[in-house]
Every structure is written in structure tokens, then in C-alpha cells.
Amino acid sequence: MRFFKNLTGIVAGAVLSVATVGVSADTWDEITAAAKGTTVNFHMWSGDDRINAYIDEWIGSRLQDQYGVTLNRVPLTDTVEGVNTILGEQTAGRDSGGAVDALWVNGENFKTGKQAGIWECGYNGDLPNNQYVNWDTAAIAYDYGTPVDDCEVPYGFAQFAMIYDTKRVSEAPDSMNKLLAWIKANPGRFTYPAPPDFTGSLFLRHLVFHVAGGFDSALLNFDQATFDSLAPKIWVILNDIEGSLWRNGETYPEAVGALHNLYSNMEIDITMTDVPGNAAGLVERGTFPDTTSTFVFKEGTLGNTSYIGIPYNAANSAGAKVLANLLLSPEAQAAKADPSVWGYDPAIDLNKLGSKRALFDAIPTHPAIEAVRDRGSYVLPELQADWNTALEEGWRRNVLEN
Secondary structure, X not given: OOOXXXXXXXXXXXXXXXXXXXXXXXXXXXXXHHHOOOEEEEEEEXXXXXXXXXHXXXXXXHHXXXXXXXXXXXXXXXXXXXXXXXXXXXHOOOOOOEOOOEEEEOXXXXXXXXHHOOEOOOXXXXXXXXXXXXXXXXXXXXEOOEEOOOOOEEEEEEEOEEEEEOOOOOOOOOOHHHHHHHHHHOOOOOOOOOOOOHHHHHHHHXXXXXXXXXXXXXXXXXXXXXXXXXXXXXXXXXXXXXXXXXXHHOOOOOOXXXXXXXXHOOOOOEEEEOOOHHHHHHHHOOOOOOOEEXXXXXXXXXXXXXXXXXXXXXXXXXXXXXXXXXXXXXXXXXXXXXXXXXXXXXXXXHHXXXXXXXXXXXXXXXXXXXXXXXXXXXXXXXXXXXXXXXXXXXXXXXXXXX
């Protein structure tokens, strides 16, 4: 299987400072010694059984075998729950012994936490597998436009893709214009998850570039005046197609899992994902039909990195660092990239792996994602997190409640 390279210069003009990587006083040997015999509480969105199995079984067993650390996955329905737990503890003055040791995080949740000072920073240089991260890559060094500044550890790279049934859709509507036309021509056969569902909001963000006439790096940083000029055009589009959506747009799936269920039950013909490899796994499990394929828009689709954040008050900071380092290892990154396991693209630079590059070269390409295996040339950088907040609220007022 071939993997795309993360973005570099395309985002450089849209951010304000360069992330730095510091080195704390702890050595790796001291960290692993402190972690041995402990339990690490990993709070994460847990809406996908395959992801949960990867964490519980693949990661959990190796964390115990290699480091003597027990993994306790704490399920979240939304990452903001974990951020709010930490913020609540900070407000209450609980500056140690916190409930969250590690949190799967990115975007507006990371930004909110960084502004509040809830992340431990300065430890990436202590993690041996940090050597495989290309911090010169803007899509790694900046999280939705927010400088990482050594306050989180890369975990995986996602890119938005559409999933469709080739038996029911003869030609992929591989641009936003084509998709909007297809929706109107095929009433009831498409819908999208209601924001603030992650994937639903991701779909929404593509319309920013669409109504602007295409990608423009000047759009990446949020500007209220720009939002005010573009947003009404987005609401017009979404209200125009609403009557052509599943159930006439009177209701929306509450999450991407519900959207996938509609697709697997043949109530709709197209679904969507931020991890194209998901399509392969769902076909293999018999959830999706074997005539499933994927596509990205010719004008590009948004890509973003997710991370592991360690709270400033984590009860088991050492255990969290051991977990983050294991998740960053070539072996763990290759395992989750396998479509039969998860299909989540690596956050590490394959050019830094030497002989371990073979771990990735050995991963087979599944027919369901063959069409998007070279999608790297179609990656667009993510909008700054403030865009998401404004779009979600605007959608609620101007589409859902309209």
C-alpha cells in the first residue's frame, strides 16, 4: 500500500509561529521505570468497535508486555467531554491526580485546552519514536492552524473521502458541483451527519472552499468578515438540497455511525469518512457491500492530524508518555494503517523508517480503497478551529432550525 506525504509549504503562510520541540529533564529510562506497574487512563472517542479493539488488544497487550503498564480505555462520545473534565479539575484547583492521563484530541479541543493551559508540554524529545516524526511538516506542527508547540504527540493522519456503492451509483460524483447535482437528481439517497458530529462538520467545511471558488490559503485563518460573506452562500446550498435528502431533510443522522448504517441498509447510496481505510474494513466485516468504492473530490478534500494530549495534572504522566510513544512506533502505526485492522494513515514520516519501511510496503491495498490510494495530491489543509465553531453554530441556526 502507498501512503501520501503530509502537507508542507501549503499551510506555511497561514500560521503565525513555528512549533518548537523541547526536552524535559526526565530521561526515557526514568519515564519507563516510573510507569511500570501502573494503569494509564486513556480517554478517547469510542464509537468504532474496530478502533476500540485495536487499542484494547493490539496496543493494550504490548503496553503490558513491553512496559508493564495496564491500559484502561475510557470511552467518550465526544472528545470535548475529556477536555471539560480537565477544565473542571483545573477550575476546582485539582492540579495533580487528574482523572485523564491521555486524551485523543485535535482541532478546536486542542486549541481550547492550550489556551487554558491544560496540556503538559516539552516532552516529545524524550520519546524515542519522536525520531520518526517530521516536525517540519506544517500538517504535523500545526493542529488546525494552532501551533502544537510540543504539547501533543502525533497519532494518525486522516483525509475526508466519500464512500459509494458502484452497483447503485454508476459514476462517482467526484467534485462538490457533481455531488450537489447528484443529490438533486437522486432525491432521498443522500444525507450527512448533523454537526457537531466530527464527520458532519468536516463535510460542512468543504463548502467554504466551494463557495469561495476554490482553495485559497488566505481562507485558512478565521476572519469574521470573511465568514459573514461566505456563510450565507453555504446556507443557501444546504437549504436548497434539504428537500432532496433522506427523509426530505426533516431529520439528520446524529453521528457518522448512523450514516453508515443507512448506507449498509441501502437507504442511501453514498456515505462519508475521514479515514478512507474504514471502507475496506467495513466491507471485510460484511457491513458494507463488496461493490463499495471510495473517491475524493478532484478539487481536493481536507486532511488533518490527530494527536495524543497529556493533561498538566495527569495522575500518570509517565504511563501516558509510554502509551504515546508506543502509539507512535512504526509497528503500531503500520498495524493501524492495515485496512483489516483500522485503515488509519500514519502520522510518522515513512522516509525516516529505514528498513522498517517494509512494514508499510507489505500492507495490501483493498479494492474498496484502490481508487484513492494516491490521494496525497488531493489533500487540502484544515481550516483554523474557529471556522468549525462558527460553521456549526451557523448550521444550527440557518439550516436545522430554519
